[in-house]
Amino acid sequence: MRTFFIYPNLRKQSAREILPSVCEQLRGREIRLILPNQMRGTMHALHDEVMALDYMDTAEAVRIADAAVVLGGDGTMLRIARAAAQNELPLLGINVGHVGFMTELEPAELDKMQALLEGDYQLDSRMMLHVEVERHGRRVYENDALNDIVIAKGTAFRVVRVGISADGEEVTRFNGDGVIAATPTGSTAYGLSAGGPVIEPSAENLAVIPICAHALAAKSFVFAPERTLAITAACEGGSEVFISADGGQGFAVRPDDRVLITRSALRTRLIRLKGNSFYRILQQKL
Numbered sequence: 001m002r003t004f005f006i007y008p009n010l011r012k013q014s015a016r017e018i019l020p021s022v023c024e025q026l027r028g029r030e031i032r033l034i035l036p037n038q039m040r041g042t043m044h045a046l047h048d049e050v051m052a053l054d055y056m057d058t059a060e061a062v063r064i065a066d067a068a069v070v071l072g073g074d075g076t077m078l079r080i081a082r083a084a085a086q087n088e089l090p091l092l093g094i095n096v097g098h099v100g101f102m103t104e105l106e107p108a109e110l111d112k113m114q115a116l117l118e119g120d121y122q123l124d125s126r127m128m129l130h131v132e133v134e135r136h137g138r139r140v141y142e143n144d145a146l147n148d149i150v151i152a153k154g155t156a157f158r159v160v161r162v163g164i165s166a167d168g169e170e171v172t173r174f175n176g177d178g179v180i181a182a183t184p185t186g187s188t189a190y191g192l193s194a195g196g197p198v199i200e201p202s203a204e205n206l207a208v209i210p211i212c213a214h215a216l217a218a219k220s221f222v223f224a225p226e227r228t229l230a231i232t233a234a235c236e237g238g239s240e241v242f243i244s245a246d247g248g249q250g251f252a253v254r255p256d257d258r259v260l261i262t263r264s265a266l267r268t269r270l271i272r273l274k275g276n277s278f279y280r281i282l283q284q285k286l
Contacts, residue, residue, distance in 0.1 A: 003032040005065035007080050009072030014096040018107050022069060025113040034061045062087045073097015078246040081146040085266035090123055092116060092271040099285050101188050104273055115273045122272045126185050127204045130264035131245060135257050143245040144264045147186030151231060152178030152211060155239040163232040164208060166223055176213035181261050196220045200278050231259040
């Protein structure tokens with residue numbers, strides 16, 4: 001029996017609307033479907049129309065599922081990416097968001113899900129970043145990110161002093177609103193909006209992009225994946241600076257902290273059914 005975890009963005013009505021059709025596409029005698037626990041008691045019609053459904057916490061579901069079908073946009077994909085990567089769980093994204101760079105199907109293409117049941121698909125393995133905050137020699141924060149790690153000011157009218165080194169050698173210093181460290185996947189997200197380069201996923205480089213730098217000479221850098229980056233950030237006037245992985249909850253960084261960024265041991269596996277190249281997706285989405 002194969003097990004699929006269906007992970008919808010419950011804040012999007014469109015995700016709820018296509019959920020019965022997604023379940024119908026996955027109908028089969030040897031198929032087990034799992035929905036998030038918070039949907040328990042809300043899907044009576046599905047029990048009658050499709051099949052028996054199980055409900056679990058996401059942390060438990062990603063451990064036992066063979067694949068996850070994500071109904072949402074890129075933000076929904078990012079919310080489950082770390083837990084999925086920790087369990088080597090592949091993700092099939094169905095776009096009910098805006099851009100949907102990481103998603104594979106549009107709602108009108110649900111019939112293509114039959115290829116998933118037949119095993120006729122490819123896995124697109126994506127690099128992730130690992131971040132640690134070191135304080136007086138002690139690790140006080142760590143996380144992994146599929147898109148990017150952002151260090152930015154918490155107060156609108158203060159300047160952040162940023163210092164960046166690679167493998168112990170100073171690279172640059174600048175004043176600005178902060179800095180983005182992006183994977184190739186994240187290079188088409190916030191990093192692109194900040195003027196950073198677009199990097200194809202197979203390159204597996206790490207891009208560092210200043211946010212609104214107060215210097216004409218400030219520039220983006222692209223590093224080899226083997227580099228260890230060390231970043232310091234302090235805000236004028238003692239205001240707080242925060243670090244966030246994939247747009248998640250911020251962690252306050254102190255002026256004497258070191259933010260260490262490396263390639264993560266985790267990887268995100270995206271299910272591809274249509275064979276579109278990275279450049280074709282760029283042309284369609286941008």
